[in-house]
Amino acid sequence: MTSLAAETTASMHTIFSLAGEAFKGAETLSSLNLQTLKTLMAESEESSRLAGSTGSPLELMKLQAAMLQAAPVKALAYGRQVQEVFATFDAARRAAYEESVASAQAKLLAAVSSFFGNTPNSEKIVALTQTALDTSNKAYKRMNEASKQLSETVAANVTKASETAAQASSPALAQIEA
Template identity: 35%
Template sequence: MMTFDQIVSMQKKNVATAFDLGEKALAGVEKLAELNLQTAKTLMAESAEHAQAMLNVKDMQDLVALQNAMLQPLGEKVAAYSRHVYDIASQMSAEFAKIAEGQAAEAHKQFVSALDNAVKNAPQGTEPAIAAVKNAVSTAAAAMESVQKAVKQATELAEANLKAVANTAVNATKAPRTTKAA
């Protein structure tokens, strides 16, 4: 059974963790807001430039050339923005996962400690039941560890795939465009 001091200590840790998670979430939102604000400013400046250039167009050929010049880097910009958003989300996810792993490890440690205390006070003849509970706890811990490894591998694979798709999209926008003569 937990003592009053242990309960208070556990609650203090939980409150500290909650505030830590809150700070990390706000930092992520702040990074995302900064990215969006910078993107909006850049888009506004580029749109003003483009509008000014369109006002100076003399013929249809210049208009087509201007439009092509504007559209070509668009895919690259969208891919760069997506990468930034993904990086921010990945960082937040990694920080949250790290905290969750720490909490799970601490909970496991406390459970094992409570189990060991219970074993010390267990009556004679309960050794097989205690051994079964300890075996179940170690099996659950091993399963949790393998799930965490699988999630980490899946995340790394998804990251690699996202980068490959982004690179493909960027390369596709860089491909030379051919126009058919009418």
């Protein structure tokens, strides 16, 4: 019974630890969103003030073009910060999952070894079980690596798209200034 109590305690610790990480991430994300809104309001106020003080439509167009040019860079920075929040939680979740799986696999192997301990060729059954667990672990690692690569590719594509948008707006700004 103490083994069950220890497993339950460990599971509850893992759940509460992950919940704590999730709340920390939500808190960080909320703080980031509030700061972003605060910055946007301040920039809008400044833009309105500058727009009201422009002397000509050309100056107003230059001001708007400059704001539009900065938007993709700001969006990219915000996206990176959000991605960091999720990456931190995902790393904690993966670590907890891997620890839980390793523990469960060790217990399964011990149970198979104990159950078949006195039968002929028991070492073959234990070896077969170990091979199945190893294969499962390798499949999980490959899937995990593919998932990480996909996330990195998406992040790189978003970065490239934002940089391209910022670069594309530069000629428009130069044309307005001319």
